[in-house]
Amino acid sequence: MDLVIRNARLRGEKELVDITVTRGRIESVGPRLAGTAREDIDAGGCLVSPGFVNLHLHADKSLLGERMRPNVSGTLPEAIEITNEFKRAYEPEEVARRAGRVLEAGVQNGTTFFRLFADVGTIGGLRAAQGLLLAREQFQGLCQVQVVAFPQEGILRDPGAADLLEEALKQGCDVVGGLPWYEYTDADAREHIDICLQLAQRHDLDVHMLVDDTDDPNSRSLEYLAWKTMREGWEGRVTASHCGAMAAYNDVYAAKVIDMVATARITISVNAHINLVCSARTDREPRRRGIARVKELLARGVNVISSQDDVNDPYYPFGKPDQLEVALMMAHTAQLTLPHELEQVFDMVTTNAARAARLDDYGIAPGRRADLVVIDAPSVHEALRTQPPRRHVLKDGQEVARATLARELRRPGAPRRG
Ligand SMILES: [Zn+2]
Known part of the structure; x- marks a missing residue:
């Protein structure tokens, strides 16, 4: 031995x-x-x-907080605007350096598997993806890294993004990203999901989308994603992050969608600490929290995970990154405090996340x-x-x-x- x-x-x-x-x-x-x-x-x-598994980390944006102007509104739209200012000037080596600092800290905190999201679109082209692919290479032996080709500006909303996604996958990205709720219309959101599923099937890859990351109860792309996943036979290969609109759905509709998610074997990544900071910024009191319905998802047997998501970037000023801290925030936010619930929270950053990434040797x-x-x-x-x-x-x-x-x-x- x-x-x-x-x-x-x-x-x-x-x-x-x-x-x-x-x-x-x-x-x-x-x-x-x-x-x-x-x-x-x-x-x-x-x-x-x-080892801990972190399946949602925007390593291309990480640590921009050291250089950016403050996000005054604290909202997603302003965060996107600030990021774009940097993205226009991204260089792969510089992206890899920032990503590397975050990976290093993550490994020291016990994370051995990361899924890094790379913005792919007409603003930054493939430079973020190339930076994260470079970081993946540099960290071989220290941790396992997957790179998600992620259309941060949408696909229909950003003409040219679909071709860039295809190219990012050809250059070595491992997972098909998505951001359907960000499209202008419901029809475009559905087409966005169709395009992502087609890409996934053509390249035989898993899908990880950011879904309904809004307080709007009419944001319903999770329902379509679940339907499409079942229709295309992609069960067990799709993860949806955030899904905060679920908190604003009426109970009957939420129960229906949760049931579809369970049947489609979609994993839900609830990055609770990010939503606590970014969601419901315009609410007066009582203020919503914009967190997916964690206890209802767990009760229906859905695979729930939690991830770091952001590290000192325009969306979120904190993040060590440490999956144990992420789990602690999840316990607070979803009110998971009983002994068996603490175990569930720990599962979210270990075994559940490994299941979502289909790591059979975990x-x-x-x-x-x-x-x-x-x-x-x-x-x-x-x-x-x-x-x-x-x-x-x-x-x-x-x-x-x-x-x-x-x-x-x-x-x-x-x-x-x-
Ligand atoms: Zn994210």
Whole structure:
């Protein structure tokens, strides 16, 4: 064996286990395993989880906050306007540098899989996509990266975008993006979805769209996306992010759409912290929150995930990025606070997200890919509560990050050590 993690606490298990790794794969999992490895990590009873999965991150826009003018209204339209000012001058190498800083922080926080969204359209052409493809190459061995060809200015609304999407896929993008709700008319939104599904089928790729990211109860592209997914037999290969309009739907319509989403096996990425900041900006009180109906989705068996989405950009000024922080915000926003709900929240940044990306070799079991994170906490609850350091992060069985934090309380009057 190449590496062993001793005294690991796995979710839901009472007894500590050892995890052995050979050639990048988990070989065995069990208490007090015999044998020696070239590298020995003592987890000391800490929680060991498969690496975090972040399926929605605009790495091409990340850290523009360091240079941009402030988003005074805090709204999506102003964020889009500010981004466009930069996008006109994007250079792939510069995009890759900003993306790289964010990937580096993400890996240190235990994320081993990222799905990066690259704006593709007539303003920035393919330069954002080329930048993120470059970052994907530069981070080989540190984390797994997918790049989404994402039509941020729409497809019908931005003549020429469809051809650019096709070209971005040819140049190596892995996922077909979409933004149907942003089109001018309902008919265009439906055509947008048709075009994306055609691209996905032609290239045999998964789809990840940003859907109904608005407070408008009439924004109904999720319904059509679910129908189209079923019609085209693309079940289990589509993810829809945001879907905040669901919060404004009447209960009967929301229940119908949720049922369609479940049947189409669409994953919903609820990036709750982003919507808390960007949605319902023009509401007086009571102020809506613009969050998809998480508990209803979970109750209907929909695969729900949560992602970082933005890191210090025109949409959102924060983001470490850390999927444990994302999960904590999700717990607050969706009011998921019971013991089993905390586990559900943790699933959203681990197993559910892996299912959405169809990572069949994800998890802690023999034969699975050894992408692991040792979290300095004894349980999911404590991990969420204390947001502790990630002691070790492994990608394909290699340690790619480690953290130590020495903290000490100094009681006045007590003798000082050291
Ligand atoms: Zn987004």
